[in-house]
Amino acid sequence: MLAYVLRRLAQLVVVLFVTSIAIFSMTALLPGDPTVTILGESSTLDQRQALRQDMRLDDPLPVRYVAWLGSALQGDLGRSIRTQEPVIQMLANRFPVTLELTFLSLALAMLVGIPLGIAAARWRGTNVDLGIGVLAMSSMAMPYFWLGTMLIMLFAVTLRWLPPSGYASFFGDPATNLKLMILPVLTVGTSMAAIIMRQTRSSMLDVLSQDYIRTARAKGLPEREIVLGHALRNAMNPVVTVAGLQFGALMGGAVVTETIFSLPGLGRMIVNGIFDRDFPVVQGAMLAIVVGVTLVNLVTDLLYVALDKRLAH
Amino acid sequence: MSSSTTTLAPGRGSPLRQQLQDLTRHRLGQVGLTIAALLVTVAILAPWIAPYDPAAIDWNAILMPPSAQYWFGTDEIGRDIFSRILWGARVSVYIVVLSIAIAMVIGSAIGLVAAYVGGWLDGLLMRIMDGLLAFPMLVLALGIIAVLGPDLNNAVIAIALVNVPSFARLVRGVGLTIRTQEYIAAATTYGASPMRIMLRHFLPNASGQIIVFASLKASTALITESALSFLGLGVQPPTPSWGNMMAIGLDYLGYWWMSVFPGLAIFITVLGLNFLGDAVRDVMDPRLQGSRSA
Numbered sequence: 249m250l251a252y253v254l255r256r257l258a259q260l261v262v263v264l265f266v267t268s269i270a271i272f273s274m275t276a277l278l279p280g281d282p283t284v285t286i287l288g289e290s291s292t293l294d295q296r297q298a299l300r301q302d303m304r305l306d307d308p309l310p311v312r313y314v315a316w317l318g319s320a321l322q323g324d325l326g327r328s329i330r331t332q333e334p335v336i337q338m339l340a341n342r343f344p345v346t347l348e349l350t351f352l353s354l355a356l357a358m359l360v361g362i363p364l365g366i367a368a369a370r371w372r373g374t375n376v377d378l379g380i381g382v383l384a385m386s387s388m389a390m391p392y393f394w395l396g397t398m399l400i401m402l403f404a405v406t407l408r409w410l411p412p413s414g415y416a417s418f419f420g421d422p423a424t425n426l427k428l429m430i431l432p433v434l435t436v437g438t439s440m441a442a443i444i445m446r447q448t449r450s451s452m453l454d455v456l457s458q459d460y461i462r463t464a465r466a467k468g469l470p471e472r473e474i475v476l477g478h479a480l481r482n483a484m485n486p487v488v489t490v491a492g493l494q495f496g497a498l499m500g501g502a503v504v505t506e507t508i509f510s511l512p513g514l515g516r517m518i519v520n521g522i523f524d525r526d527f528p529v530v531q532g533a534m535l536a537i538v539v540g541v542t543l544v545n546l547v548t549d550l551l552y553v554a555l556d557k558r559l560a561h
Numbered sequence: 562m563s564s565s566t567t568t569l570a571p572g573r574g575s576p577l578r579q580q581l582q583d584l585t586r587h588r589l590g591q592v593g594l595t596i597a598a599l600l601v602t603v604a605i606l607a608p609w610i611a612p613y614d615p616a617a618i619d620w621n622a623i624l625m626p627p628s629a630q631y632w633f634g635t636d637e638i639g640r641d642i643f644s645r646i647l648w649g650a651r652v653s654v655y656i657v658v659l660s661i662a663i664a665m666v667i668g669s670a671i672g673l674v675a676a677y678v679g680g681w682l683d684g685l686l687m688r689i690m691d692g693l694l695a696f697p698m699l700v701l702a703l704g705i706i707a708v709l710g711p712d713l714n715n716a717v718i719a720i721a722l723v724n725v726p727s728f729a730r731l732v733r734g735v736g737l738t739i740r741t742q743e744y745i746a747a748a749t750t751y752g753a754s755p756m757r758i759m760l761r762h763f764l765p766n767a768s769g770q771i772i773v774f775a776s777l778k779a780s781t782a783l784i785t786e787s788a789l790s791f792l793g794l795g796v797q798p799p800t801p802s803w804g805n806m807m808a809i810g811l812d813y814l815g816y817w818w819m820s821v822f823p824g825l826a827i828f829i830t831v832l833g834l835n836f837l838g839d840a841v842r843d844v845m846d847p848r849l850q851g852s853r854s855a
Contacts, residue, residue: 259691266692274708389832391784393791393804394824397811405814412814500699504788508811518700519792522707530707534700542695 252553260546267538268320271531272313275303286329286525299329320535326528335532338517343536346513348418348425349505350498352433354491357440362487364441365448370475372453380449384442392501396435396508403431413510432509436501440494447490451483485555492548496541583844590840596833603647604654613641615648615801624816634818636809642818645801646826652802653830656717657782661775663721668728669771673759675729676736687733690726698723702785706794716795720785724778731774735767769845776841780834787827803827 278285282305283296304312319325325335368380404412410431416424455461456479464474503515510516514533521529584590603610612632619639627634633642671690675683693701705719739745739762748758789795790804798805803823810820 262688263691263695266689267695270692270696271704274704277708385832385835386828389780389828389835391787391791391824391827391831393788393807393811394820394827397807397814397820397824401814401817401820496695496697500697503697503699503703504791507792518703518707519794522703522711522794527707530704534696534704537700538696541697545695 249553253550256546256549260542263542264539267542268317268535269313271534271538272316274531275527276309276312286527288525302326325532325535328529329526330524330529335528338529339514339532339536342513342517342533343540344418345415345511346499346502346506346515346537347540348429349432349436349502349511349513350495352429353436353440353498353501354495356433356437357444358487358491360437361441361444362448365445365487366452366475366480368445368449369452369456370471377449380445384445387438387442390439392435392439392504393508395438396431396505399431399434400508413508415509415511428509432505432511435505435508436498439501440491440498443494444487444491447487448483451486452479455479455483485552488555489548489552492544492551495544495548499537499541580844584840587840587844589836590844593833593835593837593840596829597837600650600830600833601654604651607647607651611641611644611647613644615640615645616799617641624813624819626816627818633822634816636806636819637813637816642806642822645806646803646822649801649803649806649823649826650830652713652796652800653783653786656713656720656786656796657779660717660720660782660786661724661778663717664724664728664778665771665775667721668725669732669764669767671725671729672732672734672767673736673763676733676740677755677759677763679740683733686729690729693723693726694730698781699785699788702789703792703794706789711789711794711797713796713800716786716789719789720782723785724782727778728771728774731770732767735770736763739763739766773838773842773845776834777838779838780831783827783831783834 275282281296282303283299284291287295287299300306304315307315323336325339327334328338364380364383368377371377400412403410411428412431414428416428418425452475456475461474461479464478469478499515502513503518505511506513506515507519514537517533518530521527521533584594617640619635622631622635622639624637625631625635625639631641631643633646635641636645671686675686696704702716702719702723705722706715709715709718745758745762748762753761786795787802787804787807790802791808793805793808796802796805803826806823807820810816810823813819
């Protein structure tokens, strides 16, 4: 087990190293004079010179990378070119928003996906199974931005039950925060629920065909106890893994969803940063997302091994 | 020599013809094929079948609801939404086909080299691919757009690059299993060059899985493209794309047809491409049945 954890940690370091090079290269790869690209044609020579020094453009690339990584490791990700706000400060404000959105979506997806998956497996081949399958297929083909727009049209514009967009801090005003989160969470959680449902269904079917289930049936245990007591516990392992591995996809969904609902999270930080040509901001947000996703994947892997000791070898 | 390049297939008739026949008999495959064929037809024929010029502004017909004259209504400057959706199909097909083709070529090349050369080069290439795979697809695409600038062809490049790592891994995996086969050792003994071994022996054996994978990736490519365009970072107006049409619709929420129809076009196309991808996989690689990962 220890050897596995160490090997997994070494992999993590390598992946983070490669991703940091990729993110650093974004400014190194800018065509032409990067200071003109970033500041625009109308910038003065002085402004360009200042940025040149700031970005250490006259140093060789490896030197620049090491300097960049060094400050990043100390929590210094530079300042926003547009607002001069430290990027790390922006991340501290925005990360919680994205985290709340993704975790609530994951919770919703499991709450809906697992029972539907169990039902589909329990009544395999019937109309229940077919109906749930069609529902899952449809929700997976629905792009986030379409679902989000439709939800706003229905619940905010037509029925007027919920506000169309906006954000309130959870700690400042929990009730408003949750009310504003309902539609975004539905938007991100729906396709995730479909993925979890499909995984639950297939691993339930796997488990239900095992010998010990037949034994339990032969003993005359009620079906309910067999499905929920015996099978479910053993079927959950792959479901948890899939949920963890989908965290990256959830982050992608969050980017689009935050834009639709005007949520001040990491996704909107990237999109606005691109429009403003504010590279430190884009790089900082991308780094935060990739570190987050990689750590969640690590935890998922370790959890899986901890739950199933056979895999440690 | 040529006999060694034949792909493994059940021993009945020409394998390709058999597979095509199987595909047309696959129930979801039929639906997927129909939708895909319709999409491609619309994309090619858009200039002739669209009732209006997709860029024609008509101030006398702004924000008109669907009617016999404007089937899907008109937008905020009086352009016909139905015509714009037909033209949007063109953009979508162009981006999806081109980006997947580029990803397939670059990814396969990297995978082949990694599998054949092995050693430190394999390690290096695969660590780079792992690093790129750690990014959520849309986030990496956004990073590439940030560098290249928002534009239709840059969207193609971004979507292609984002898909390179998974093709590389797939082809490398197939390559590693082929490498240990005796006929590769035989070909090497005969003096076949590495290039020849890669192109004549590795590639044909991996081609089935590459095609299956490409068809499964098509719908993701379409979703990524429309997401980029929706964010204003993909296809730029006035060129109509389903994503950028929906972005305008978000500002006109009271006029449901502006968002509903372009979204429906994406939804139906993605559904069709998913069906087709699953069917192609079932037909070409029965071992993978039911293992679709989302």
